[in-house]
Amino acid sequence: MNIFWPKNELTFEENIDVLSKQSINEPFAQETLEFIKALSKRFLTQKKKPEIVALGYWLRKSNIVAMKQHFYEGNTGILIKPRGTTFHIAPSNVDTIFVYSWLLSMLAGNRNVIRVSSKAAKNNLLKIILEELKCNEKIGSQTIICTYPHDGKATELISNKCHTRVVWGGNQTVNVIRSIPLSPLANELVFANRFSIAVLNSKIIEQLDNESFENLIDRFYNDSYWFNQMACSSPRLVIWVGEKSVEFWNRIELKVKQKQFEFDGATQVTKLATSLMLANDQDVKKIDSKPIFSRIELLSMNEKLRESHCGNGIFYEYETNSLNSVTHLISDADQTLTYYGFNEEELQKFAKNIESRGIDRIVPVGQALDFNSVWDGQEFLTSFTRKVVIK
């Protein structure tokens, strides 16, 4: 057990007891807003870490104000209270994600216990957070940040004391954590493995002038390469309505070179091996494995293909005549659909016609990685609060 916050002589159990006795805040309390303002300011200076800057930007005042407005809209006359203590289990690799769920829970007014990965200790993000926690007594007293091996008893202990549990990670983590009992009154948010798709209108793309084309390429590059195509929302399947565009891929190739994206040897070998292995899937028609990306032409889509994807620039491709004729390809695990060249009506119709549980987000190309307070179909602030009925 390694407790990053608070820094004191107490044991973990004692710290949990102390935390449980702290009072909760009102949603969007002044102290919370001040803490978030201070954090945002610090994050925005981390120029070398675009994901931390993006986090800082998301925490900007206008966004928080808009969130607050939205939160109270339609809830007039209803008393909304925080649930109590939220237990966050953060993923090991997307370092910023725990901050989003923690801060949303904090905005709701909750106390928070966060289990970060052991690797988190090494990065600047945690350092900044710890420094800011020192400066805000109230928020500091409502927060525990720690790391511990998963086989320990700590998850059991916190699960028994918390009112909401948030599990980030893959399917394996979700399954293991779900087997650990939660306090009977608690609710739970889990974030399992997801798969994401881009849908591109080739007729419109081929008519783009140079500037607009470059802009599209820039945004698709960010969506795909920023987290090495390993974020849940990074597009892995490209659906072309119309014929796939040669120009598009030529430009992506140039962009990756121009951005001097750093590939590494081990993942390049894995990319090649994965691409070749996919040849044995019945739904794979053709493989074009290049150093910058590997394009896999599909006849159809299946779960095995979703699971085999290893990120790092592998793009499944599927051609269709119309957006509406691919709804059957969407499966439960599909999360984000980034689009280019479709209007709202077409997208609405597409989303309505999907029969599986799939697709929780439809956003323009370039916004795949943007965090939203509704994620995987769930609204954090709603899950982090409860409504008191008074008649």
Added chain:
Amino acid sequence: MKEPFHLEKTEKEIILLEKLNELSELHFNACEAYSKMIKKSEQEIIAKSIIDVPFLPVQLFKSMELKSIPDEEVVKVLTSSGTSGQTVSKIYLDKNTAISQTKALVSLMKPVLGEKRLPMIILDTKSVLKNRKSFSARGAGIIGFSNFGRKHFYALNDDMTLDYDGLKKFMDEFGHQKILMFGFTFMIWKYVFKKLKEQRIKLDFNNAILIHGGGWKKLSDEAIDSLSFNQQIKEQLGISEIHNYYGMVEQVGSIFIECKEGYLHSPSYADVIIRDPISFENVRNGVLGLIQVVSELPRSYPGHSLLTEDLGTIIGEDNCKCGWKGKYFTVLGRIPKAEIRGCSDTFQEGE
């Protein structure tokens, strides 16, 4: 099998290319998975030069069952080492491939060991050979090299301690003549060298030739390279002739042995190609890159052209001072694994 280190570049390329093309075709026709990979990636099965022969990353043998023979012809399954829990490669051998592997090894070792079988000390335990049908890389190595010796003596007890009494008895009997010692680099380092050093025991194996292999991964953590290994082994065990070899279970017959100049050599029936780790383009001699190995021996499974995960450098070709022909090269070690980012499992980390 012909002399292994006599062919010069032009002649070797012609002969080897023809054999490799024949193998690509054979596997294309006999192994469905291989043919799909080649077909769907639109690669030419008949190459115009050795660098154009299609290659498979070795890790495919971990995720797929690749063989070009019916199940009933499998006589041996080789598995890669790899720590517990890791998936291992499975290599399927039929009778012919197993025999040609043995023959290749014999021809390869002749320039080092001579014609006669030597009294042999195996710096390992006998228990690694338990299962005769399924061999680990260690077991396969021991079996393969045992053919060059007689009066085999296993120097390690089952609990990995040195059998001093047995060793002394062996040396009383054979110590006056040339003997062969064989073992795995890391095992020798940990269970023989370190133990002797701790106990301040110096041995005098002045007449011994030590052959060792298995990779430097664990030793590089201790900053031990080939040069310092040789020096310290010589100091503690008195062995002056030491040959490292490079090879992998995934490609039978590709054993690259260190010459007296300290370079690994490719024999006539196999070759190495170095590729840029990002673009996989063939690089010039002297440039560090990923090692690709080709061999004319694997007929029972499509492993005649493999991209390894090891980094190495070709020093030159046909002009090594030792007199052996062919490419000569050095191996740096395994390509470093990148830290994978993504929303994937929080459980993967071992804390």
